[in-house]
Amino acid sequence: MRQSERSAVGEPSFPYGQRRAGIMQGVRRYGLFYLLLAPTFLFAIAFYYYPLLSGIYHSFTYWDIKRTVWVGLDNYARLFADPATAAAWRNMALIVGSQMIVVLTFPLLGAALVHHVRRGQYWWRVAFVLPIVVPATVIVFVWRWFYGVDGGINYLLRLVGMEELTRAWLGDPATALWAIIFVGFPWVAGLNFLIYLAALQSIPEEVLDAARVDGATALRTFFQIELPMIRPQMSLLLMLTIIYYLRSFDAPLIMTNGGPGTTGTLVPGLQMYRSIRDELDLGYGSAIGTLLFGVLLAVSLLNLAIRQRLEKTV
Amino acid sequence: MKQSIAWRNLALWLCIGVLALTVSACGMVTPPTEPPTNAEPPATTEAAAAGAPVATSSSDKVLSGELVINTWNDITADPAHPSYVLHELIQQWAASHPDVTVTYQPMLGTVPERFGYISTNLRSQTLADVVMQYFPSPAQLDGDLQYDFSADLDQPNPYSDNATWREDFPLNGVALRDVTVDGKVLMVGSTYSGDLGDTAVLYNKDILKQAGVEELPRTWSEFYAAMDKIKAAGYEPFYMPTAGADGYIFTWYTVLLSGQLMDDVVAQCDGQVGEEQDGVISQKEAIWCIEKGYWNARHPGVVQTFEEMKKWSQYFHEGYLAPSAPGNLFAQGKVAFLPTVRLTMAVYENDPNLTFEWGSFYLPALKDGETSPRLGNSGAGQGSQYLFIPNTTVDKGKLDLARDLLQYVTSPAAMEYWCANQPIPCFAPGTPIEEIIPGDPVKQERYRGFIEPPTIDNMVARLDANDVFGPAIVVQENQILQDYLAGNADLEQTLDAYQAFLEQQASNILLQHPEWNADSW
């Protein structure tokens, strides 16, 4: 349609009326813009800017809804003194690291295969999108059953005579965290898959044709041409994965509540969540939240800086 | 002209967003106007089913209005559940006050979640008009935010012939003792005997027989010997969830062990900081005890509790460190012993899949020749089903209404009705079970553990994290112990973690109670 034949993107247009307007009319015209933006900003202030400042402020207080007491750096002192904090960040690092490897392999493999399959490409795509539609909670719920003592995994192990491998996957400190990382195996279906696929499909045919004429095998074409061309998407997804798993805690919350033990599957987000739900200690929760925010901000800025440098060198 | 059109359009467009919000959500958002969630038809329709009121008011005040009650569970759901009788009593009361409507808002969730619900909403002043709950914890009581019944208790109850309302509570009002803080009575107990919060251990008789356990263990070493035999026979000895929805069971058994090992600390801390010396540790006494170092992780009682738990854990069911999976191992005949609460007995009594013979017993004492203290949040047979009124109800002008309901359900006539409709009749602590359930050996066997040994003068002293910090926070204690049981932490690390936990929680509680003047301790 019309969007496709768009003109060069320049400065936004200006209504003629505005140029002719007098001062009073101008003020009114501007006023209208601000008024139209007001609802958006009302919500942004109420649910982003105010909470952000409030959270930072209250991280220096004991805050249990009923009363607020200024305690200075106590919450941070407690946070850094608690061995659970270090363990939570270690767990998170392990999760983030694993998911970084995952995001660069399985969804890419899936997308590449679907991209190159000749028959039924559409249906394969739908098949690998479908599981995303199932709410994450349901997925985690099913996997929780699989990990149970009488769950699916142990049942299958017994079936093939590997009785000695059976265990309470979520109750064993050696396996609980890995069990949570393995939720969703083989991780093909997902947003990552969609982004890879879109990237692969946007590679111009001519580039690939040229390679084929040169007699390159499919594998070589993939590694030498397609892979380098989707590198921006890979770095984007890597970044998004890091940011997502820095803060995500639904799976440990639903499956183990951070256990077994004090640190089995604890992550900082869950530590924060539990400080509210179990302890009503909102000040401590704010301190964890503020720390998380600081780290996220640092990661985002680092990412921005790296990208800018990369763009300059290119 | 064009300007005005613009403005009108603007107004229109802005309204779309705002109206979309208000109009479409308004009716559904405010809780009282949404009948289906409460699973409860208007009070009057069900009143007939509940029967006529068992007591009538001597006061001629006409009551009217709407009363919303937060209930611990959906008390209308299961007529076999003991709490259903409370539902009947409430409906009787509503029937005798035609201008009153009653709505329920069940709380649901795990035990810690429900305590969180009560604490949060109490502090944010969003609880219903009346709150019904089990297992009140000293940690949740708040004299600033809950209505104090003490003045009313000295007045007569219009539904009773006694001189004061206080006299309506049997056994010298023992039900009120643990919910009294600084002379303020913050809750009233609606049930009286045969504490629904009592714990006992169910046993599968078939498994015991197969394992060659002829008699129920009477000492701690016999208990271990029995579990050894059961294990050797290929069954799981003891179901002990340490996490998830029933993780509180593990907490309770930790309390049971430590309750037998810390008498000297209790003696030191009971009656301090102006509190009564009554054999029960209040939250204030406990915090003083931590601050002074009498209650600390290195106390031999604490150490022994942890070590005993570790020894015991080799008999726990497989996967006891993970939240329990669906399905009941006891009902499936896989586990010999299952600790439970009397509140949930209906689940087992009415389960058609329980094809084996079973009964209940109370765990023997750690030391031979002693009686193990009774556990259950309140003990002493005073019941554990409580009701309280948040101060917000008073602000709403509904105090008369709410208090009248509470007076009705705690009147002697209502108590009689309650007792007559319980799975087992009410009894005075110490009554032999053969007299309580005469001529029914099967039922006697099933309930014995909840009734013997008797509760009176034989309760845990409440010097434990569960009572002092509350069931929500105690999840941390469970997890500290889990680390030890799983071998992730040695005893020293575990005790360090436990000490840090005690101190942290104590300092938070001190911040909550500036009126204690802890600096002067």
Place this chain on the structure above:
Amino acid sequence: MKRLHRRAGQWVIQLVLLMLAFITFAPLVTLLSLSVKDIYQFNVAPMGLTFPMRFENYTLAWKFMAEPIWHNILVATVATLASLSMASISAFVFARFRFPGRDLLFFAIMILLFIPNTVLLVPTYQLIISFSLQNTLWALILPYCALQALAIVVLRTFFLEMPDELFDAAIVDGASVVQQFTAIAAPLAKPVIGAMAIFQVWVIWNDYAWPSLVANAPQARTAALALIVFNDFTMPAPGAGMAAGVLAALPMLVLFFATMRTFIAGLTAGAIKG
């Protein structure tokens, strides 16, 4: 020779995809099969089909899940409508007009993309509590209405790229800002707005932590939350618990099959934020 080679390659691709799909779908298929088992079948033969199928599990689960699913539909619809109405008009204003402070304001919206709601969990919770909105649907609707940054950024780009000529005639006719938006911009942006809306619904439907904190009561519980409460607290027959899982997923599946193309577009656009 080469063609043979290539055809063999295709077979390998199909085979690997089939394997991946099999593992991907295995848990979901297991969920379906578990949801029609009675307690005996559940314990003895958890994997694979067993007969007779116990559809009464669904009746049981529906009793508990109906209300929460309705809550979720309500919350998702209201919040998405409201947030996208606000976001699209803001995006339009940002894209097509110049006024003092515009770039600064837009920047203020942009950086919201870098503030995940999770880190604001505590203060937002406090905000909801202090207005006594917990355990009402408002506790969900209002914060979800604030999810606008992504839509504004995406839609602004779209409006920015619209040719000026589209608006010229309308401006000569004296159309107001709002008229330009409603008559010209919004209709053309429909597919984009639709995609963003679907993404929003998806995000809301997926949320667990926030509702579990502020809406854990029967009058406001959402489907994901109800699934966990139903299983962990009410201790239903295990099959019924699984049936509740199927029910919780059903509305999104229906939405997916009804709007497949838009759905995929929405997820792809939304994934950029993640």
